[in-house]
Amino acid sequence: MAKANGSGANGGESSGTQVTFLEAIKKAMFEEMERDPAVILIGEDVGVYGGAFKTSEGLLERFGWERVIDTPISESAIIGAACGMSYCGLRPICEMQFIDFIVCAFNQITNFVAKGHYLWNAPAPMVIRGPSGGGVHGGPFHSANPEMYFVHTPGLKVIYPSTPYDAKGLLKAAVRDNNPVLFFEHKFLYRRIKGEVPAGDYTVPIGKAVVRREGKHLTIISYAAMMHTSLEAADALAKEGIEAEVIDLRTLLPLDEETILHSVKKTNKCLVVHEDTKTGGIAGEIAAILCEKAFGDLDGPLMRVTSLDTPVPYAPTLEEHFLPNAKKIFSAAKELARY
Amino acid sequence: MKKELTRQQYLDLYYYMRLNRAVEDMMVKLFRQNKIVGGLYSSLGQEAISVGTAYALEKKDWLAPMIRNIGALLVKGVPPRDIFMQHMAKYDSPTKGKDGTSHFGDLDNLHIVSPISMLGDLIPVMTGVAMAGRYLGQKIVAMTWIGDGGSSTGVFHEGLNFAAAQKAPFVLILENNLWAYSTPVRKQVPLENLADRAKAYGIDSYIVDGNDVVAVYSTAKEAVERARAGEGPILIEAKSFRRMGHAQHDPAEYVPKEMRAHWEARDPIALYEKYLSSEKLLDSRNKQEIEEKINTLLIKDREFAENSPMPPPELAETGVYCTGDDCHKIRAKWERPIAEVTPPRSSVKAVWTVPGFGSGKGSGGANAPIHFGDTQPAAREVGNETNSANGGKPAAKMAAKAAPKKTVKAGAASASRKARR
Numbered sequence: 197m198a199k200a201n202g203s204g205a206n207g208g209e210s211s212g213t214q215v216t217f218l219e220a221i222k223k224a225m226f227e228e229m230e231r232d233p234a235v236i237l238i239g240e241d242v243g244v245y246g247g248a249f250k251t252s253e254g255l256l257e258r259f260g261w262e263r264v265i266d267t268p269i270s271e272s273a274i275i276g277a278a279c280g281m282s283y284c285g286l287r288p289i290c291e292m293q294f295i296d297f298i299v300c301a302f303n304q305i306t307n308f309v310a311k312g313h314y315l316w317n318a319p320a321p322m323v324i325r326g327p328s329g330g331g332v333h334g335g336p337f338h339s340a341n342p343e344m345y346f347v348h349t350p351g352l353k354v355i356y357p358s359t360p361y362d363a364k365g366l367l368k369a370a371v372r373d374n375n376p377v378l379f380f381e382h383k384f385l386y387r388r389i390k391g392e393v394p395a396g397d398y399t400v401p402i403g404k405a406v407v408r409r410e411g412k413h414l415t416i417i418s419y420a421a422m423m424h425t426s427l428e429a430a431d432a433l434a435k436e437g438i439e440a441e442v443i444d445l446r447t448l449l450p451l452d453e454e455t456i457l458h459s460v461k462k463t464n465k466c467l468v469v470h471e472d473t474k475t476g477g478i479a480g481e482i483a484a485i486l487c488e489k490a491f492g493d494l495d496g497p498l499m500r501v502t503s504l505d506t507p508v509p510y511a512p513t514l515e516e517h518f519l520p521n522a523k524k525i526f527s528a529a530k531e532l533a534r535y
Numbered sequence: 536m537k538k539e540l541t542r543q544q545y546l547d548l549y550y551y552m553r554l555n556r557a558v559e560d561m562m563v564k565l566f567r568q569n570k571i572v573g574g575l576y577s578s579l580g581q582e583a584i585s586v587g588t589a590y591a592l593e594k595k596d597w598l599a600p601m602i603r604n605i606g607a608l609l610v611k612g613v614p615p616r617d618i619f620m621q622h623m624a625k626y627d628s629p630t631k632g633k634d635g636t637s638h639f640g641d642l643d644n645l646h647i648v649s650p651i652s653m654l655g656d657l658i659p660v661m662t663g664v665a666m667a668g669r670y671l672g673q674k675i676v677a678m679t680w681i682g683d684g685g686s687s688t689g690v691f692h693e694g695l696n697f698a699a700a701q702k703a704p705f706v707l708i709l710e711n712n713l714w715a716y717s718t719p720v721r722k723q724v725p726l727e728n729l730a731d732r733a734k735a736y737g738i739d740s741y742i743v744d745g746n747d748v749v750a751v752y753s754t755a756k757e758a759v760e761r762a763r764a765g766e767g768p769i770l771i772e773a774k775s776f777r778r779m780g781h782a783q784h785d786p787a788e789y790v791p792k793e794m795r796a797h798w799e800a801r802d803p804i805a806l807y808e809k810y811l812s813s814e815k816l817l818d819s820r821n822k823q824e825i826e827e828k829i830n831t832l833l834i835k836d837r838e839f840a841e842n843s844p845m846p847p848p849e850l851a852e853t854g855v856y857c858t859g860d861d862c863h864k865i866r867a868k869w870e871r872p873i874a875e876v877t878p879p880r881s882s883v884k885a886v887w888t889v890p891g892f893g894s895g896k897g898s899g900g901a902n903a904p905i906h907f908g909d910t911q912p913a914a915r916e917v918g919n920e921t922n923s924a925n926g927g928k929p930a931a932k933m934a935a936k937a938a939p940k941k942t943v944k945a946g947a948a949s950a951s952r953k954a955r956r
Contacts, residue, residue: 233877234867236670244885244896260881262670268700270693273659277697280663283642284671285867288663304690307651308660315634316649318642319857321865350855374857374865 212394218386220360220393221251221325224367225289227397229259232287235371238265238278239291248293249327249386271300275324279309279376282320287371292326295380296340309376310351323370325379328356329421329471330508330519332384339508339515341420341472346378347449347481353402354449356380358423360391362446365400373402382421382471389424405452407459411441414465414496414532417456417482419445422469422520429525438533440467448478456482457490464495465532469525474502496535501528540749544590545816548748550825551586552804555606557829558615561837562622566783570841572624573635577779578603580746581712583803584773585680586610587751588708591759592678597664599648599657599679600637603710603777607680608637611645616836625843632846633854646675654685658694658707662768665703672871676762680708684715686732687723695768699736702767706758709770710745712777717789730772738768745775746803749810775803 215223229235237252237259243266246253256264267274271292278288292298298305305324312318330339346352353375357363363381370377408423409430418426423444430440441459445452460466466486468479479500486498501520509515540548559577566575578585585606589598592611600607605618620628621635629639630649640649648664650657661677668675681691686709698705711729713720726732733740739761743754751773758769776798780787811817857863874880886894 230878233873244887246885256883256885258878258882260876260883262876263881265701268693268697270659270697272656272690273662273693273697276656276659276690276694277663277666280648280660280665280677281667281670282663283648283660284664284667285865286667286670287865303653304656304659307653308656311651312649313857314855316630316639317854317863318640318649319863319865321857353856374859374863 212392214390215360215393216387216390217360217363217381218249218251220364220391221367221381222253222255223393224364224371225252225255226258228287228289228368228371229255229263231397232371233263234285235287235289236263236265236281237289237291238267238274238281240267240269240274240293242266242291247291249383251327251381252291271297272304275301275304275309278322278324279304279312279320282322282376283318287321287323289323289325289371292324294334294338294340295326295328295342296337298324298326298342298378299345302345305346305352305376305378306349310349312351313375314351319374320376321374323367323377323379325367325370325381327383327386328380329382329384330503330515331421331471333510333512333515334383334508335510336507341380341470341503343378343380343448344472344476344478347478351376352449353377353447354380355402355447356382356420357400357446358382358385358420358444360389360393362400362406362444364393365398366402366446368397369399369402372399377402380420384421385424400446403447403450403452405443405445405447405455407441407455408444409440409442411439412463413438413440414467414529415441415443415456415459415463416467416469416525416529417443417445417459418469419448419478420471422471425520425522426469426525428522429529432522432526433529433533436530438529440529445478451478451481451485453485453489456485460486460490461493464493465535466494467499467501467525467529467532469501469520471503471520473505474500475505477502496532499528499532501525540752542816545749545811545814546821546825548586548590548752549807549811549817550829551590551606551610552582552748552807553825554609554615554829554832555582555586556804557833558605558609558618561833562619563783565619565623565837571622573622574782574784575622576602576636576782577777578605580778580798580802581710581775582606583748583751583807584708584710584745584775587748588678588680588706588755588771588773590752591755592676595646595673596675596759597646597648597661597668597677599640599650599661599664599677601650601654601657601680601682601685601710602637602652603682603712604680605637608647611647613641613645613647614836615833616839619837619840620843623840623843624845625840626846626850627839627843631850633850648679653688653690655681655688655690655694657681658691659697660694662694662698662701662703662705665698665705665762665768666701667867669704670876671867671869673868674763674870676704676706676759678706678708678759680710682715683709683711683713683720683729684718684723686729695732695736695738695770698768699738702765704762704765705768706755706762707768707770708755709772711772711774712745713775713794714777714781714787714790716781716785717787728772730770733770736768736770738770739766740770740772742772742774745773746798746801746806748803748807 589607589610665677730740
């Protein structure tokens with residue numbers, strides 16, 4: 197997993213320290229709250245307990261009860277209240293204890309928060325963040341990847357980072373953005389990966405993908421935990437003489453078409469890997485973009501390795517079958533490379 | 536309940552009720568001339584509620600109307616022409632034709648939040664406005680409305696409960712007009728008084744005759760003052776009747792004739808005129824002056840609205856996102872010293888105190904086990920090589936550091952909070 201860190205466009209300053217994905221998120225919130233008293237945190241058990249995953253540990257001690265707000269189990273109230281606060285010039289960060297529960301506030305997000313700027317010129321500078329994704333045997337209600345419900349909603353921005361550097365820089369950018377931003381944190385990465393994070397303040401631009409590994413034979417597009425799995429597969433492919441270029445989308449909305457097109461026009465082949473289920477996943481959207489804008493450049497079909505079109509099952513054997521893995525990516529890439 | 540008002544206040548209430556009705560009467564005409572793009576919703580017979588409650592707010596306070604609260608918008612300072620243009624989808628309307636009816640707002644000057652069609656959503660949103668106002672030291676009150684129908688939505692409960700838990704300076708007006716579209720209130724809620732819903736949230740409530748504007752105003756004024764003083768949210772049930780159908784298309788034949796006749800005889804404007812005359816606050820000359828003022832204003836505003844163009848088609852493509860400072864400068868308006876909310880003065884001891892049991896800290900420390908993530912993941916095979924998916928770090932080692940720094944003495948509070956899911 198170390199390969200993801202410091203490679204590509206986002207190599208940090210050397211004076212930085214190695215931190216986990218989770219620590220990077222915590223630092224981003226801490227620093228933004230230090231920087232701007234308009235930034236507050238609101239969610240279930242974010243205060244005294246420090247969040248179910250300890251992402252907000254220490255924030256209550258530092259910033260007090262008015263800025264770190266424990267709520268009842270009411271996702272619509274969390275999102276609604278944060279939206280009202282954002283109308284008054286605050287920049288709330290909402291925590292969904294598990295991102296699965298974001299759909300409890302679906303109406304509030306998609307109808308109220310997302311449409312305000314378009315309809316009545318009301319910006320809602322707020323961040324909705326929470327632990328997402330599977331691979332940790334959380335079962336059908338604690339493993340979701342609900343990003344595409346929201347990628348289909350104009351007015352939102354959707355971020356799904358894969359490295360500590362990006363997590364910190366993108367979360368800071370999200371807090372400073374004038375739009376509602378959804379920030380998905382893959383919980384498999386929380387304490388499993390470490391990466392260099394510079395000491396000073398920095399942001400990572402929303403809407404920019406990054407090339408994690410250069411290659412010439414095919415392009416693998418992925419994000420979040422599957423970005424790391426894709427890099428593992430790329431290593432294995434390299435041993436067989438297939439050089440895969442790996443793109444980390446980082447932001448799903450707006451999608452960085454330029455980086456995608458630039459790479460595919462070079463490699464002429466594209467494989468999309470995501471942990472989200474297959475039907476209606478971002479791979480379909482990328483396929484459409486390639487057909488519209490790079491049809492003549494394609495030397496093979498767009499292929500995809502995704503989770504099954506089922507709920508996330510609980511038993512480890514079932515979940516492992518459900519999820520993509522490096523072996524599945526490896527096989528698909530080999531097949532694609534033959535074209 | 537009635538409080539002494541100044542003569543000007545009595546006349547203001549009268550003016551705004553008359554204006555409310557005249558604006559809606561004119562829109563019915565526009566509707567019949569096919570000049571209104573979508574539906575038209577009437578507050579006929581409910582004007583005392585919109586006007587009386589909004590009139591209890593100060594200029595700095597925030598409100599969010601529902602579909603039948605044109606009167607509240609007029610009191611807050613929205614010109615009638617904006618309301619006409621909203622309904623006619625004109626380019627000069629507050630939403631430039633992107634939305635209709637009372638769906639518009641003004642964050643900077645009038646402090647109005649736009650509603651959406653989904654009922655109840657405004658309750659947590661206005662709770663957030665109230666909390667932000669308190670945090671910024673603005674001493675504001677936030678107000679919104681809900682119908683008897685909307686009071687059965689889930690977000691009504693979530694929002695009002697959260698407002699109550701936060702003691703937010705928030706006033707909720709529950710307009711019980713007896714009908715949710717075609718469904719009578721008795722079929723929706725097994726309560727005689729919808730104000731009883733407040734008991735579930737541990738907040739105070741009032742019941743007021745929604746056709747008596749002075750009673751509505753006095754009640755709202757008291758509620759607003761109490762909320763501003765920090766007593767927490769207050770629910771006011773204003774009892775009235777929806778005299779028209781759900782919207783213009785609906786003849787509301789499901790409403791018994793006798794019921795309609797009963798309420799038509801209790802018209803809030805007619806009742807108030809009678810009161811004002813008996814109190815010698817309004818004579819025929821005053822009445823004529825007010826009518827002429829309204830008439831002149833509405834003719835002018837209607838003309839303006841009719842002359843406004845439809846929005847250019849390409850406008851549909853714009854404005855989905857705020858593009859930054861050139862689009863909106865977002866600045867919180869602080870009316871308290873920022874030092875109070877910034878470190879080190881903001882610092883607190885992160886413990887819960889449970890009366891009779893002392894205090895406890897919920898955190899297990901920086902290395903507390905996370906819910907699921909510490910199980911050893913299966914090794915993943917790739918081609919020939921084997922790779923440990925957690926970066927080679929044994930899960931057991933991570934878990935070993937998990938010993939909590941401090942045990943929770945009185946676990947009652949935190950244990951029960953965690954009982955979900």
